[in-house]
Amino acid sequence: MQHPAIELENLWFAYGASRVLDQVSLTLPAGEFLAVLGPNGGGKSTLLRLLLGLVKPGGGALRVLGREPGQAGGRIGYLPQFTNVSASFPITVLGAVALGLVRPGFAGLSGWVGPAARRAEREAALQALSRVGLADQAGRRLSDLSGGQRQRAFIARAIVSGPELLLLDEPTASVDGKGRHELMALLAELNRDMTIVMVSHDMSTVDGCVTSIACVNRSLHYHAESRLTPEIFAQAVGADLKAACPVELVAHGAVPHRVLLDHDHPDCCGGAHRKDFKDAGTDAGNGKGGAS
Template sequence: MVTAGKDRGEIIAQLQDVDFSYGANKVLEGVDLTVRRGDYLAVLGPNGGGKTTLVKLILGLIRPDAGQVRVFNAPPAQTRGSIGYVPQYTNIRPDFPVSALDVVLMGLATARSFGLRASSAERDKAMQALALVDMADCADRRIGTLSGGQRQRVFIARALASGPDLLLMDEPTASVDAHARFCFYELLAELSDRVSVVVVSHDLSIVASRVTAIACVNKRLHYHPGPELTTAMLELMYGGHDGHKCPVMAFAHGLPGIMVPPHGKRHV
């Protein structure tokens, strides 16, 4: 299981001068990022800004066109066993015949670790992971009957079951209401004492949840070593359009017109 007490200054993942394109569309350019043990990093930015591509690079699912990606000082494809990944939420039918415990067992390394075929040691690991996310009482419930927030906690438990050192999450609160979202982010802050946490989101409320740093991604990456939203950042995020307030250029950092139409044009 994941354990605390390792060197919090250790570099977990590092991207250096990374470029990536889908065909002629350059998605990331000149990206530098370092994730250290104990970090709780929020990766924020608009849809299409390159956030999910960044996650895929760290997972080793794609390779950069230029630059270097290292995870635990090795190519990402060689270290996937040390990474827990929680993808974007997907709908699950209420009658889907799999329990929360079954879902967590799927996260263990052995392919046969599922349901009745799992060993007692594997079931113990899965239950420990569920307990970490306060879902042990729901172990026998069908995954499709749980709320969106509960399901996401189960998926985190699945990612934690194999004892990773890095937890990557892609838009984990897309299906979670506001109150559950706050509790969810607080859970991630607590987990960062055990495992480095990187959360990709366009939800600005994560900034209030004890993140240790913010990376704003919109083709280029701008790193903010702290959770505070400065006055300059707020002015970028909230601007005036024909007498009303709306999110404007939230993380454009000098790239005009990315999130909203040019000033003076009415929203559709």
């Protein structure tokens, strides 16, 4: 029987006396593509650190791929939030991807293993680059790539060991609109072979690619869908539900319309915001409204 990818039960974590996460519970089935949304400081990145075993919870239960955090070895791939590369750092794209294979007795493509093992590692790195569409860039310096290409190279490094679970922290933060769309299409393809958990502050990343959403703001609210309802929007930005309307996402952010509910849908605002708008217009026409 396949274990869930992630199991959290009444988990909490604190920095000093301040709890960042409190009473967090989640059972995530294998094969999901989960978007973790929430305001800055809400605990999203801390949740990833807990899953990786980099920090220990203050209490509660946590299992990743059926094991304790930090015990899953190469079964987890990770893309951190900050992946800047100095222009003076002389590493090739292939060499950077091979670093994802580091383990006892191996030091990238620089040695410490026999010729056959080095060939195998090189082949694995090239295969990962091919999967992200960068096989023809293997010999270039990593610092010479564009922002979108560099992010793809880092994803190749995260998947070079063939993980079952891929954890991504703000993968589209340094990518332009076109690159963001291409990156999300790549992640949707990778999701065929692995569970993905993606932390993001950008709601446009939902984009119909993810299969579920978790809103994290100290607590965690799980939604087994990818539509941006007012409830999800309010939880994600830490806003009052009564003031939350998905149309605001279109007005103030690059969110594709197909991930939004129809304005008259009962799970949206049922036309309430549209009615309020019409009333405001009528009042303005009668001299009762405010300035435009």
